[in-house]
Amino acid sequence: MDIFERIAGNRGPLGQYSKDAHGYYTFPKLEGEIGSHMMFRGKKVLTWSINNYLGLSNHPDIRKADIDAATEWGLGYPMGARMMSGQTSKHEQLEDELADFMEMESCYLLNYGYQGFMSAIDALVSRNDVIVYDSECHACLVDGVRLHQGKRFVFPHNDIDKCKTQLDRANKIVAETGGGILLITEGVFGMSGDQGKLKEIVELRKQGYDFRLMVDDAHGFGTLRRKRSRSW
Ligand SMILES: Cc1ncc(COP(=O)(O)O)c(C=O)c1O
Numbered sequence: 001m002d003i004f005e006r007i008a009g010n011r012g013p014l015g016q017y018s019k020d021a022h023g024y025y026t027f028p029k030l031e032g033e034i035g036s037h038m039m040f041r042g043k044k045v046l047t048w049s050i051n052n053y054l055g056l057s058n059h060p061d062i063r064k065a066d067i068d069a070a071t072e073w074g075l076g077y078p079m080g081a082r083m084m085s086g087q088t089s090k091h092e093q094l095e096d097e098l099a100d101f102m103e104m105e106s107c108y109l110l111n112y113g114y115q116g117f118m119s120a121i122d123a124l125v126s127r128n129d130v131i132v133y134d135s136e137c138h139a140c141l142v143d144g145v146r147l148h149q150g151k152r153f154v155f156p157h158n159d160i161d162k163c164k165t166q167l168d169r170a171n172k173i174v175a176e177t178g179g180g181i182l183l184i185t186e187g188v189f190g191m192s193g194d195q196g197k198l199k200e201i202v203e204l205r206k207q208g209y210d211f212r213l214m215v216d217d218a219h220g221f222g223t224l225r226r227k228r229s230r231s232w
Contacts, residue, residue, distance in 0.1 A: 035047070051218075121148065127150045128174070130182075133145055134184070137185065140216075157192075167181065184216070185213075185214075
């Protein structure tokens with residue numbers, strides 16, 4: 001029986017399958033040069049699972065920049081969290097360049113997507129706020145939402161009517177708490193490749209729904225249109 005069939009219907013701890021899954025479903029080892037084809041268990045395979053959409057990771061200019069940086073500063077630089085002792089003018093330069101690229105006023109750079117989203121959600125809401133989010137949001141968003149001490153309502157993936165229903169529910173609550181609504185979705189959903197319904201969501205604002213919007217664009221950034229909507 002396939003491991004997925006055995007897991008389906010089993011309510012016990014998933015760890016019991018780790019031996020079967022290790023090296024295949026979990027911790028798979030892709031070897032060779034990063035690219036569209038890599039070696040997996042001695043076979044050349046097509047790689048669908050790496051975050052190299054723009055094909056830049058192995059670009060000679062990028063590799064050279066890595067080498068130059070390591071030669072100039074060493075791999076340990078700058079030694080410390082940015083907030084404490086690790087801030088550098090290179091961080092600031094990258095933030096300025098990313099903000100220009102996105103045509104935004106400013107940008108804040110975080111080392112990891114996962115922790116970045118969890119902490120950004122925490123920074124954006126108080127217990128008086130309500131979060132409304134898409135059911136297929138990435139695990140980092142779901143974990144961020146779980147930390148939220150106020151109410152949270154999920155809507156079925158990309159279902160704008162159900163999203164409106166949840167916004168209505170959220171509205172009733174914030175009318176009492178004095179908080180606001182944070183709507184969370186993605187630009188391109190990582191597992192299905194669907195695009196988030198951002199136009200329709202922006203349209204809801206024009207229809208009078210009041211909320212702030214957070215978009216995880218891990219899979220859309222740089223691959224789709226980069227200009228922000230002027231109508232927001
Ligand atoms: C949609 C989405 N958001 C956030 C993350 C987390 O990013 P990171 O791997 O940089 O922590 C991922 C990772 O795959 C992702 O797919």
